[in-house]
Amino acid sequence: MQDHYFTADPTAPSRPGTVRLHTAERGADGTSIGAGVDLTLATDSGVFSQGRVDRGTKVLLESAPMPGTRGPMLDLGCGYGPIALTLATRRRRLPVWAIDLNDRALGLTRANAESAGLGNVTVCRPDEVPDDVTFAGIYSNPPIRSGKAALHEMLLRWLPRLSPDGVAYLVVSKNLGSDSLARWLDEQGFPTSRLTSDRGFRVLEVRPATS
Secondary structure (H helix, E strand, C coil): CCCCCCCCCCCCCCCCEEEEEEECCECCCCCECCCCEEEEEEECCCCCCCCCCCHHHHHHHHHCCCCCCCCCEEEECCCCCHHHHHHHHHCCCCCEEEECCCHHHHHHHHHHHHHCCCCCEEEECHHHCCCCCCEEEEEECCCHHHCHHHHHHHHHHHHHHEEEEEEEEEEEEHHHCHHHHHHHHHHCCCCEEEEEEECCEEEEEECCCCC
């Protein structure tokens, strides 16, 4: 059976490759406000979007702003690291946590962070994040295809770890249930709005629970 990208220990034969990541930091009005991130990242089989930077990830990185408050940031489901490394490049003095269940993805993110000279990135499995760490920002292209139950469990585990002034940004395809996910998040007490819609993807802005 073919591995899913959320498989912990992929059995697919290794097929190393590289992709180029280029994004610009944008302000609330969509204009570029910072130097672009330009990195070459190592990829491999058995990880999400191994042959290119996923379109949804690009939409997220091009539209979601940095947190308005200083503090650690989280890349939830890091893959080979395009989100984590972009965050770490934009804010080199702030810690960025990159977590995933896929051991091959974790190894790639570690190697890519080292290659880029980004010492502010901590790469680990979810259970290795200390319980007392809260996040100013959570960014994710979540694993929708893992199933609704697994997705909900993941979000209910990590969204409560937003700091009081923190914010999460989730990119989800319109065709894969972005609008229903937004309604579900609101029902769970997390105020959720649509930040943008682009190329068939919604970027959801999620605030800490109100209760």
